[in-house]
Amino acid sequence: MELQELQTLWSQMSRELADQKKLTNDIIMKMTQEKYVNKFGKIAVYETIGAVICFAAALYVLFNFGKLEVWYLQLCGIFTLLFLIILPILTLRSLRRIKEINVVENSFVDTIVQFTKAKNQLLLLQRVGIYLSFLLMFTTLPVASKLLKNKDLFLETDIWYVYLPIMGIFLFFFTRWGYGCYKNITSSAESILSELE
Amino acid sequence: MSKEEAFTQLIKEHQGLIYKVSSLYTEQQQDQNDLYQEIVYQLWKSYDSFRGEAKMSTWMYRVALNTAIGQLKKKKRAPNTVSIDQGVVHIMDEIDADLDERIKALNAQIQQLSILDRGLILLLLEGKKYEEIAEIAGLSLTNVATRISRIKQKLKSKMTKN
Incomplete structure (x- = not known):
């Protein structure tokens, strides 16, 4: 297909499209109502539900923090609290940055740059979240055990023989998968940004 | 002419523009449908703020292209949109x-x-x-x-x- 042919075909398509009568007033007005869930709207809903669960768990730990009498349990409790509060806030902020990109005022290039950077930041957060969640798995169990059953897991060695290997295997595959996804997406994002510079 | 009537008229006149942007930035038909609807939604949302400083088509291309960037994706996923009488996806059927x-x-x-x-x-x-x-x-x-x-x-x- 020559360039000239491309232009001709494009014009032919444009004429065909102009003649189409399928789009009715009713269909157009239905589209103006946000009845469908757009991509980021959907992610934002999941992330908000996740954040609410995290905050509820953080509140529970916070109000019962006094039950964590020993220093190592308190350390686990503090890490759990920080994870449950900070990470969801950062993720929601990052999603808001994407949602706030002004598609009306921005130029096309500005949108590409802002979107790519915001998406990159969100992915970085998700990656950090994946790694930190393994630490969380390690710290949550003793905290939960102490708060819910009043048992100090660090004094009960048996459970660690089961818990640690299972956690290790899960961690190995999960991080490999997470890192692979992140690397692919960010490298494509980097090439987009470098092309625009 | 009411705002709704003016808007639907505008979309009908420029339906090809939206179709072309959504088809160039998506690979699956369902994604194209999602993007088409998102563009119309964004145009409606910003319709009041369009002050006529730019040409109507410039405003429409800008909103359409900018919206397409936010919808870029890598892989197939499940449909997100509600079915709108299949009218959008099959606009070019004939x-x-x-x-x-x-x-x-x-x-x-x-x-x-x-x-x-x-x-x-x-x-x-x-x-x-x-x-x-x-x-x-x-x-x-x-x-x-x-x-x-x-x-x-x-x-x-x-x-x-x-």
Whole structure:
């Protein structure tokens, strides 16, 4: 297909499209109502539900923090609290940055740059979240055990023989998968940004 | 004429523009439907704020292209939209099979370009002057000219290979 042919075909398509009568007033007005869930709207809903669960768990730990009498349990409790509060806030902020990109005022290039950077930041957060969640798995169990059953897991060695290997295997595959996804997406994002510079 | 009537009239007049942007920035039909609806939704949302400082088509191209960037994705996923009488996706159903095939081949060629280049070639094929392309893209005139020249070379070499 020559360039000239491309232009001709494009014009032919444009004429065909102009003649189409399928789009009715009713269909157009239905589209103006946000009845469908757009991509980021959907992610934002999941992330908000996740954040609410995290905050509820953080509140529970916070109000019962006094039950964590020993220093190592308190350390686990503090890490759990920080994870449950900070990470969801950062993720929601990052999603808001994407949602706030002004598609009306921005130029096309500005949108590409802002979107790519915001998406990159969100992915970085998700990656950090994946790694930190393994630490969380390690710290949550003793905290939960102490708060819910009043048992100090660090004094009960048996459970660690089961818990640690299972956690290790899960961690190995999960991080490999997470890192692979992140690397692919960010490298494509980097090439987009470098092309625009 | 009410606001709704004016808007639906506008969309009908420019339905081809929205269709072309959504088909160049998506691969699956369902994604195209999602993007088409999102563009119409964004146009409606910003319809009041359109003050006529820019040309109507410049405003529409800008919103459509900017919205397309937010919908870029890598892989297949489950449908997100509600069914709107299938009217959007099948807007081009009634054309002959040969033309349909050639349009698909044309889209496939353009989809191999980067996201910025896709937008620039779309505007060029739409018959936009470099000044208007520069305004929509947010690039200088020289930059637009250089990039378009490169895109033409890229497309030509791809076409020669095929």
